[in-house]
Amino acid sequence: MEEKKKAKVRKSPTKQVHLECDMALYKKFEEYCYRNGKDVSKTIRSFMKMCIGE
Structure with a gap:
């Protein structure tokens, strides 16, 4: 099987x-x-909880 490479998405x-x-x-x-x-x-999780007051 040949692996397909993901094309880099240009924005x-x-x-x-x-x-x-x-x-x-x-x-x-x-x-x-x-x-x-x-x-x-x-x-990151702690920061999000702090922002929403949990």
């Missing part, structure tokens, strides 16, 4: 810039979490 220039900014922000957040010994998903 409109504006959306592509936003995606790249979001990815850069996520990478910095991930580095911050690891530096401080925190789990990324647990940190």
